[in-house]
Each structure stands twice: as structure tokens, then as C-alpha cells.
Amino acid sequence: MPQAVVLELIGEKPPLYPAKYAHGLFFTLLSRIDPLLAEKLHMAPRKPFTLAPLSERRGVLLLRLTTLDDGLFAPFLRVLLEMAPEGFPLGDTPYRLARVLATGEGHPLAGAASWEELKKAPRRERATLRFLTPTVFATSKPGGRTRYTPLPDPRLIVGSLLDKWQAHSPFPYNPRVEAALRELFALDIEVAGFRNLRFRRVQAGKGFFPGFTGEVTLRLWSESLEAQEALGRLHTLAFFSGVGAKTPYGMGLALPVVEIPRS
């Protein structure tokens, strides 16, 4: 079941590179539970989790963890709680776990939904996402080039979410339907509006990456019920999967907005 929790961590000084340290901590803890799984995940091109520092104020660091893999969340939370009394380091600073916020009441960015619920998400012709951390799309090009797109390109947003759905959902589309959906999205999806769009370059893992934040509304012109259903699912998935590249390093944190968007 896709899960999003917000960990409230308390330390003496703010960590220098919270996203990087959190990533390291995640793998350290995971190695304790299951060294083989940690190794496998470390190598996986598509990680079934996202990890984003939300804020740091007066020694309280909020760290958001989402998991898409059922086998990951429960044991990870267990080792986290087991270690809580002694604490754990983020970089060179010891932190202790004060609270785990696991529901929307506890924190607006926490919650859980079953894959069955995501599958049953209502159809959508419009979908608004609020990108809370810098978001970027990486595209492999011929000759070993990787190019970065720090823009809310509708085809890349939906394509990234469909990649994540296909990789992690127990209900992936079959290859024929998947290809048809990608074709429809390429033809029939537009940006209906955006606001508060900002550019920022951030560190994520070994390098710096460009990204955008802000709110974007997509409009699907297709009358295909299957495409509208897929847009509904992908919009809902975004809360747990994030969007684009480097989501295990804090990038691409996207909040699906369900209020009626301005056009």
C-alpha cells in the first residue's frame, strides 16, 4: 500500500545537506533490516520510495518518506522506531525521532491509499499539481547525453507518472494500452494554466540539478474514458510517487490539488 509519512526529527543543529544525509540514513537503516534489499534498491533504476526534507526550524526537521512497495514500509518503520530511543545521525549531527505523522490529520503531506483505491480514482479531464520541491525531467538522448527539462511539460509530467505506475503498481497497463495512452497524452494534453512558477537549482545526490516549483493545471482534450481514467489515477499517484527525476533526493514532491482550478 502506498504510504506517506512525515518524520519529526529533533537535533542540535540543522544538517548541511538534509536531502543527501536523509538518503544515506535511509540506506543505513534499510541495511539493518535487509542488507540484500538495500543493495538491490541501491542499484534499482526506479526506486520505490521518495524522501524529501520539508523544513527545518529551531532544531525540528520534518522529513517526508513515501513508499510504493508494500514490503518496504512496515519493516522500515519498525527499525526506525526501534532505533528512536538511541537516535541516529544525519550527516554529522545526531537526531532523535520525536513523532511519526502518518495520516492527513497529522500532516497534509502524510497519508496512505491502497493500490485498489488509486486504481478507482475518479476520471479527470483536468488535473492540478502543486510542485513543492524543484522538479526536473531527465531525458536520455543519443550519444549518451542526458538532458534536463526544468519545465512543467504536460507530456513529461504524465509520462513520468505513467512510468512510475507501470513500475510499481500491481495493476500495470498492458503494453498495448500503455502505448495507446502515451500516444493520446502526446496528442491531447495541454497546460491549461500555471502559477507561482519558479526556477531553482538544487543539490540532489552527486550533482546539482535545475528544477521548477509552482502549480500547474493540465487539460486532457481526449474523450477517451480510458485516458481520463488514467489521468485520474496518475494524479492521485503523484502524492506518493512524486514526479520526474531524483525523487529519492527530495526533488519532484508534487501535491495533487483537487479544488476547482483557475484556468
Add this chain to the structure above:
Amino acid sequence: MPQAVVLELIGEKPPLYPAKYAHGLFFTLLSRIDPLLAEKLHMAPRKPFTLAPLSERRGVLLLRLTTLDDGLFAPFLRVLLEMAPEGFPLGDTPYRLARVLATGEGHPLAGAASWEELKKAPRRERATLRFLTPTVFATSKPGGRTRYTPLPDPRLIVGSLLDKWQAHSPFPYNPRVEAALRELFALDIEVAGFRNLRFRRVQAGKGFFPGFTGEVTLRLWSESLEAQEALGRLHTLAFFSGVGAKTPYGMGLALPVVEIPRS
């Protein structure tokens, strides 16, 4: 010679749809000079001019006209000056021509450059454009669809400028080089940064179109001197040609920025 002039028009009340009325006036005046040319231009898919209302304050309307076609500017200006004493209507409001600002000293958005000068523009690896009016790209898709992209997609920006260069310059690239340039731009150009990006829907001709304004810096990674040279030319051309769709209706007014951009 590509020309940009700012016309200072004085009227009693602000026009309701300045871009639309200005477009109408342009063709009315053109019909007086050369009815056949007016008809031909009206039908042309790529118009060799742009027309944008810049501002309206206290009865003074600034209207920017650029021409890419040598045969268009001189006669048009002549009929404009001839008619100036009696005035001409913008929609239902009579206006008189107070001044024609034709140089950069007169107005930062006015000036002229020969095609030879544009051809000799310095090579660029980075190019910054400030989009002063909403800018949009129209893409034809199968099945008669037209989709609009109100985002500063680097490939679309450079592709649009290359289209305009090919259509209007006396020095178009030959088809082989043009294809190679498009390929290189698709592979090797990225958004290096943007600021003040805003979304706005505006009326342009018969419909409303989405668009973006703001400043965008492109980065060309290619080491091809030909591609860098082309980027330099296209960046300089943007001042006269505008960028994207509906430039004869005030959209896509882009100012090339030559100061060293922030990344």
C-alpha cells in the same frame, strides 16, 4: 532590412481591443498602398510583420510594428505619415499619429538591422530572451488537432525562430544544414534558468490563447560552431520576428537580453 518602430498614437479613449484594431488598421492602410499585397499577406501563413500594442496611458497608445520584408516597411510608413494629419480609426476611436520612434534612442523596442548584420551576429552558447507579451507555440497534430504550448520549451523557441529565419531571411540555410541544426537543437539545448514566468490567456485575432511572459535563458551544449552561430543569429532575429504564434496580434514579443545572465 528588418525594422522595428514604435508609433505614438493619440486618441480620446482607450481602444477596447488594441491588438485586434491595430491588425485591422494595418491591413486597411496596406490596402491603400497595394491591395494585391494586402490580400497576399492576409492569406500568407507566415506574416513578415509583427504588431503589438505596448501600453496605453492617458490617451497615448504605443504601438510597435516590426517588418521583416524590405518591400513592406517604406511604403507602409509613407501612407502612415500621409494619413497622419487626418488621423485613422482604431476600432471606433479616431487616433492621430504623434510620433514615429524608429531608433533605440527613441524607444528601447525600436531599431533596425540589416539581414547582413543579423547574419554576422556573434556566436552564442547561452541566449536570454525576455518575453514581454504572452507567447505560445502552436503545433499541428494528426487528425487536424492544433495544440498550444504556453511554456518556454527551448526546442520550440529555437525552432520557431529558425522557421522565421528560413521564411524571411535572404540567407536561409540549405535544407541539409537546416535539418542538422534542428537535430542539434533537439539534442543539445536546455533551459538554464527562468524568472518572472507568468501565465496569461489573451485575445489574439478570433480567439483566446494561453501564453507565458518572463525571462528565459537557453544553454546550447553543442560544440558545433555552426549551431552556436545559428543561435546568435536567431537570438538577434527575435527582436524583429517575435517568437511563436500570433505575433501579428501582439503575442510573442521577445527582447533579446545581452547582459550576462544568472544561471
